Amino acid sequence: MVTEIEAGPPILEARGITKQFGGLIAVDEVDLNIATGSITSVIGPNGAGKTTFFNMIAGIYKPTQGTISFKGKPIFGGSGFGGTSLRPDQVTSLGIARTFQNIRLFANMTVIENVLIGMHSRMKAGAIGAMLRTRSVMREEHEARENAYSLLDYVGLGRQAQSTAKNLSYGDQRRLEVARALASGPSLLLLDEPTAGMNPRETAAMTAFIDKMRRELNLTVLLIEHDMKVVMGISDQVAVLDHGVKIADGSGAEVRSNPEVIEAYLGKGAAELSRQFDAPAAPVQSPQVEQLHPGANP
Amino acid sequence: MASSYATRAEKWFADRKQEERKRLLWVLLGAACLAVYPFLDSALGLNQMGQWIPIFVFVILALGLNIVVGYAGLLDLGYVAFFVIGAYGNAFITSPNSWFVQRGWIPEYLQSFWPAMALSWVLAAIFGVILGAPTLRLRGDYLAIVTLGFGEIVPDFYTNASGITNGPQGIGQIAKPPSIPLPGGREIGFSTIDQDNWFWLVLVVGLVSIFMITRLYDSRMGRSWQAIREDEIAAASMGINTVSAKLWAFALGASFSGFAGSIYAGYVRVVYPDQFQFSVSIIILAMVILGGIGNIYGVIVGAIIIGSFDRILATELTRPLNWMGEQLTWEPLSWLGEWLATHNLNSDRFLIFGLALVLIMLLRPGGLFPSSRRAAELSGDDDDDVDDKEDLYDVREENARLAGGNA
């Protein structure tokens, strides 16, 4: 499944990213290059700084130090005048979309409205146009709704378009989060633990779906996981964070045999692993994506 | 494949159109019922026209505040500030006593009601942006206090800057709307004595406001407000510029307040700062909350309930209440009778508004006529409160749930 990515220019470049909360250094001088079209995973035990790193790319946290650029344009870089620091919505308009670890749907809105919110940055209608319902506004609304329906079909939620988001099942909520992220037409998709809370069957389906999206929608995917096994099958590149520091970066095989990574997971992180096996749906198997793929198509 | 998507979207728009037609019919029906009131008023000798027109102005104010509080979820405790700005805006532009007019700064053609109203509208919106731009980043409760401060400073300014505003006496001789000539030499006039015409004018303005606001809410912007209300960080991550969306809500709300203010100024023909106190902001807030925060029709009903108590019922019901007190001479309750006989309901106004706010929050947070969505958000037992749940807890619970569901 792992596709060969030609060494093109990286779509995302992070240099020396550091984030400090008071006395705590959550992320420490992390560099990361993401090749266009790849699936890159950032893994690490809980509290390793993965989500903080993610939030810095998405523009929610301002890094204490470092630079981030996307397709050669700076997202964050330099301080003082002349420095850039984009807001989350500006990052999204550049073509980066994200999901959240602890699902953050607009729970009281309908499924299709959630997707329409995702399209916000691609639409233009303003207050005056909305009041007058000008022709261009109406056309835009029509198109948006049609696109939203087709996106929902793509993730397999076409029938639930009018239900309220909070009434969806857990797995469907995760799918809706993905659909909502896709709605902004991203070229880089950030997925924060997309399989958290899923049983092995659902996990395998989601993993396969991520790969499918990448191929069919020409996406680059950045994935956060603390479960190493989920990631190995589909990732072109795996970076490992531990205590905010990047301790390994390379192909899945390289990372798996890296002694520091093993120490992080089995030494200091032993409790972490045992917790994973503790879950009711244990044991977690390494999902063979190829095997499960036919059944996983939504 | 693609055509089926198109039909689903087309069908949705067709459904919406039908629903809107139905709603429009109801609104027009309601408006028609209200529109015959002036005839009733004179036929029955009620003499309440002078009260109903301000009540309708307050309905427009409540509709505007509903954009800010109900739609965007921003608690504005200084809404009266924009009402003042609108009312004084009209006075500054049209009154011959105005400091600006006397200096010849206002061109002749602007010195009449309608241009002044448009300008006050814009002026209030500009002030909305000026106040909103630096403060809308603040958390909800801080924003409430900041707007309260602004709502205090603005009337204070108009009281104290007496060189320009003529201080506590205020400015009089504000322009009224020009008469509309009718065929046959008659005309529709808008002097203070033309109460009926004023009533219909305000009714029409109210209808136009409802029309604009419902369309606004059912648009890209309305959706972005809902998203911000539900989860600001998620909304920002989906590409919504939260500050500018809130700013729009704030400025639009302010502009409604501003043009309500300038209509009010044209009706009463004199503005002075004591008309615009903190309690006015709270009365409007009570209207929005009582009726049903976020539900435009609920807000209208709430505004009419509170407005009519404030301006009509408190006075009108006092006499029957006193009469009842006089009849109540039964010994064990004679103290109550004595109290009722002299009690003036006007002194209970704040108690009533306060009770309305507290009881609605405790018993029916969505208001009397809740918008279903807003009620779900305000009740707080929203199971979507994910951000304060630990990840670990989340995973276990969900796994257990899924396992149970599969069994």
Add this chain to the structure above:
Amino acid sequence: MLGPVRVRDGNPWHMSDAASGCRFGSGIERDEMGILLMDFEWTLFFQFMIIGLASGSLIALIALGYTLVYGIIELINFAHGEVFMMGAFFAATLVVVTGVTSDSSTGLIVSVLILTLLASMAFSGLLNAAIDKLAYSRLRKAPRLAPLIAAIGMSFILQNIAIYWKGPNPFTGPDLIPSEIRSYNVLQEWPLLRDWFADSTLRLRLIDLFVIGVTIPLLIILSWFVYRTRIGTAMRATAQDREAAALMGIDINRTIGVAFLLGGGLAGAAGMVALFYNNSGRFQMGFTYGLFAFTAAVLGGIGNLAGAVVGGFLIGLIWSYSDGFMGTFVSGWGSQWTNSVIFSILILVLVFRPSGLLGQEVADKV
């Protein structure tokens, strides 16, 4: 009716300007910009400092109530100013009930004052806790704005009750402290100070000392309570992390109740003192004092006890200088602008430094 209160009724400066001995009008010139050219007078400066410190200590007492409650449940207790006002009303009624007047013996007056102070504290404290139980406690899980709206409603209800109680007009304070004692100038009457301040017109009245004499012990008792007792520790723990505190076996509801009780008690004390200090009261007095105190709490860093005290004194000083001192140097300036000045401070602090002077910045959890 209700609304921006011109602070004349609450402002000590207006009670005493005729007798304060400040010299105005001598050698004043006015330049074209309308700025008064007058020699800077240190006497005047210190005079307003005394007034500012006295009203500042009152504000600090009220601000502590805002900060205690906000620190624990993040609620701006909008009705807190009214709890303060109710304390003043209760004190006024209680003094009348005891039947003591300024003609009674000094011992009796002093003991009635102490009794009134304690009773007002108890009354306001219980009132505040009762309001919490009645209204806010049911809204703990609701979004932040719901309890705030309920608190606004409560503040209006209390104002209306106050109108039933004492009518809508200002009333003079109970005639308990004889006016010659109230305006007794310590600096001219006390032996040692008399020599130092012989040529000065500076006045430090007994009533100023009374205010500070009530405030300082209360602040000491409060900090002892918060930092040295079990329940105080529980309060601090709850303020830091409510869930963790609950897991450690702290009864959260009781802790919140105690915070309301304490805050209300301090407001009651402030109400009683304000009644005697201003020698007047009105149903709206809570609105101005309350907002000024809230500004003080925000200025110091809301949730921070020391911040509330510092902020209280700062706001008291700003209030006093804006009311009187500025008026003598800048023409057209006077007490009518004080509200605007203090609300502008409130807005500016919230916009530029929402954590206040002493507060720490806290990152929002994403």
